[in-house]
Amino acid sequence: MTRADQATAVDAAEVLARCDHLGTLTAVPGIVHRAYLTPEHAAANAATAAWMAAAGMDTWTDAAGNIVGRYEGADPEAPVLLLGSHLDTVPNAGRYDGPLGVMLAIAVVARLHERGERLPFPIEVIGFGDEEGTRFGSTLLGSRAVAGTWDPRWWELRDAEGVTLVEAFQTFGLDPSRVGEAAHDPQRVLGYLEAHIEQGPYLEEAGRPLGVVSAIAGAHRFQLTITGKAGHAGGVPMDRRRDALVGASQAVLDIERLAREMDCVATVGMIEVAPGAANVIPGEASFSLDVRAATDEGRDACWRAIQDAIQEFCQERRLVLSIEETHSAPAEAPAPRLVDAVRAGIAATGDDDPLVLLSKAGHDAMAIAAMTDWAMLFIACAGGVSHHPAEAVTEADVAAALDAFEAAVVSLVR
Ligand code: HGY
Ligand code: MN
Ligand code: MN
Ligand code: MN
Numbered sequence: 001m002t003r004a005d006q007a008t009a010v011d012a013a014e015v016l017a018r019c020d021h022l023g024t025l026t027a028v029p030g031i032v033h034r035a036y037l038t039p040e041h042a043a044a045n046a047a048t049a050a051w052m053a054a055a056g057m058d059t060w061t062d063a064a065g066n067i068v069g070r071y072e073g074a075d076p077e078a079p080v081l082l083l084g085s086h087l088d089t090v091p092n093a094g095r096y097d098g099p100l101g102v103m104l105a106i107a108v109v110a111r112l113h114e115r116g117e118r119l120p121f122p123i124e125v126i127g128f129g130d131e132e133g134t135r136f137g138s139t140l141l142g143s144r145a146v147a148g149t150w151d152p153r154w155w156e157l158r159d160a161e162g163v164t165l166v167e168a169f170q171t172f173g174l175d176p177s178r179v180g181e182a183a184h185d186p187q188r189v190l191g192y193l194e195a196h197i198e199q200g201p202y203l204e205e206a207g208r209p210l211g212v213v214s215a216i217a218g219a220h221r222f223q224l225t226i227t228g229k230a231g232h233a234g235g236v237p238m239d240r241r242r243d244a245l246v247g248a249s250q251a252v253l254d255i256e257r258l259a260r261e262m263d264c265v266a267t268v269g270m271i272e273v274a275p276g277a278a279n280v281i282p283g284e285a286s287f288s289l290d291v292r293a294a295t296d297e298g299r300d301a302c303w304r305a306i307q308d309a310i311q312e313f314c315q316e317r318r319l320v321l322s323i324e325e326t327h328s329a330p331a332e333a334p335a336p337r338l339v340d341a342v343r344a345g346i347a348a349t350g351d352d353d354p355l356v357l358l359s360k361a362g363h364d365a366m367a368i369a370a371m372t373d374w375a376m377l378f379i380a381c382a383g384g385v386s387h388h389p390a391e392a393v394t395e396a397d398v399a400a401a402l403d404a405f406e407a408a409v410v411s412l413v414r
Contacts, residue, residue: 010103010110011107011402012395012398015103015402016398018047018103019095019096019100019103022034022047022048022099022103025040025043025044025047026040026089027040031091031092031389032092032389033092033093034087034088034093035088035135036065036088036130036133036141036168037129037130037168037169037171041088044067044099045065045067045127048067048069048087048102049061049067051106052106053069054110055069055106055107055109055113056109056110056112056113057069057070057106057109057125058070058072061173061174062126062146062181062182063174063175063179063180063181064129064145064146064179065142065169065172065174066126066128066129066142066143066145066146066182067126068125069109069125070123070125071112071113071123071124071125072118073118073121075121076122078120079121079189079190080121080123080124080189080190081119081122081123081124081190081191081192081193081409081412082124082126082146082184082189082192083108083109083123083125083194083405084101084124084125084127084128084192084194084364085099085100085101085102085127085131085194085196085363085364086098086099086101086102086130086131086142086143087099087127087128088131088132088142090132090134091134092389093387093389093391094385094386094388094389094390094391096381096386096391096392097199097386098128100195100379100398101194101196102125102126102127104195104398104401105405108402108406108409109125111406119412119413121190123409126146128142128146131363131364135159135160135168136154136157136158136165137157137326138157139329139362140329140364141154141165142182142364143365143367143368144370145180145182145183146182146368147183147184147367147368147370148180148183148184148371149371150179150182150183155176184372186371189371189372191335191374192338192368192373192374192375193341193376193405193408193409194364194376194377195378195405196359196361196363196376196377196378196379197380197381197386197393198357198380198381198384199386199387200357200359200360201383202357203378203380204380204381204383206355208355209349209379209380209396209397210351210354210355210378210379210401211346211355211356211378211380212355212376213334213342213356213358213359213365213376213377213378214333214356214357214358215331215332215333215334215358215359216362216363216365216366216376217292217294217358217359217360217362218292218296218299218328218330219290219292219328219362220290220291220300220303220325220328221291221326221328222288222289222291222323222324222325222326223286223287223288223323224248224251224286224287224289224321224323224324225285225286225321225324226244226247226248226251226284226285226314226319226320227244227283227284227319227320228242228244228246228247228282228284228317228318228319229241229281230274230275230280230281230282231281232279232281233278233279233280233281236281241281242317242319243281243282243317244273244282244284244285245273245282245285246282246317247310247313247314247319247321248271248273248285248287250310251306251309251310251313252268254306254309254310255268258305258306258309262293262298262301263293263294263298264292264293264298264299264302265292265360266289266290266292266306267288267290268287268289269288270287270288271285271287271288272285274286291303291306292360294331294358295331299331329367332366332369332374334374335373335374335375337373338374338375339375341375341408342376342377342404342408344407344411345377345405345411346404346408348403348404348407349400349404357378359376359378361386363376377401377408379398380393380394380397382394
């Protein structure tokens with residue numbers, strides 16, 4: 001454990017040390033991989049709860065497995081300001097995508113606690129448990145529970161070992177029937193602020209430590225399956241094959257080409273081939289597709305063009321395409337009053353004309369948007385690298401972010 005258990009003062013160095021510590025709470029020693037409702041998630045919740053308590057917060061695990069810390073306000077009945085980000089990670093992740101935002105939120109509260117200061121409103125810091133959605137294939141489960149948009153169809157989601165979400169809840173010590181208790185009453189929430197690394201190159205290229213998020217692009221995700229005909233790798237002549245992997249390979253190239261042409265981002269992150277033998281022509285190829293753009297209209301136009309291109313090639317090769325939508329989130333815009341708070345925070349660090357950026361990365365804020373107003377503070381990261389062990393931030397930028405985040409919170413008092 002870092003020195004945080006001796007003092008409530010939490011500076012940028014301590015914030016980074018805590019992110020490093022969380023990076024050791026992982027499924028596979030040596031790489032960062034922490035999925036929803038796993039033992040490593042429980043360990044991260046416990047470490048975070050200790051740091052929250054050291055900052056003067058009451059802590060609990062909510063009904064969806066998120067870790068929550070509450071710092072009382074002068075008026076405990078006043079609508080609560082929510083701060084947060086996520087504690088889960090993608091496989092072989094960096095240490096800052098998610099955890100940095102949670103640690104910065106705790107550090108802001110630690111400063112208030114150290115000064116013995118109570119704001120008029122209570123603050124709750126939330127470490128969401130499933131922003132990435134990598135275990136069950138459906139993202140933002142923790143924040144959607146808090147937003148009150150839980151979908152009961154998710155209970156039958158299974159992870160790679162076949163464990164259902166219901167079973168994972170029970171193993172984690174949660175009662176699935178009580179997941180609704182994680183939801184906030186929108187009337188009793190002041191708003192939501194999230195600090196997060198940019199996960200893109202633009203702040204660093206502009207030499208700016210901090211930026212304001214103008215909107216979050218909505219991701220549309222699918223599982224595409226191309227079915228052909230398995231056959232003998234030696235016996236079937238090339239011109240008589242219905243090779244599913246050839247169809248999928250052409251699809252991947254068309255996806256990349258169309259995303260470039262139509263100013264979108266599109267990613268095939270997973271692919272499986274069946275039956276999966278060196279001497280068998282693939283009869284089936286199934287792959288993920290994630291499409292995003294600055295607008296939902298632009299994203300959906302790109303998705304239509306992708307479908308047309310894949311269908312056309314499948315017809316030529318006597319292949320069959322099937323499509324399952326696995327996730328769809330609309331683009332979300334922050335609330336001007338909270339954007340003003342983030343701008344005020346950044347101005348407190350000397351930058352009164354901050355860079356304003358579209359986030360093509362998704363965040364818990366887009367789930368919380370269903371329940372309350374939100375805004376995000378972006379922090380420069382080295383080379384824009386994220387979802388990779390080389391993810392890095394500078395201590396100076398984290399120090400600026402801490403000052404800006406604190407100033408943004410305090411600016412809401414007026
Ligand atoms: O996919 C995303 O943009 C986020 O990191 N979950
Ligand atoms: Mn993230
Ligand atoms: Mn991420
Ligand atoms: Mn994200």
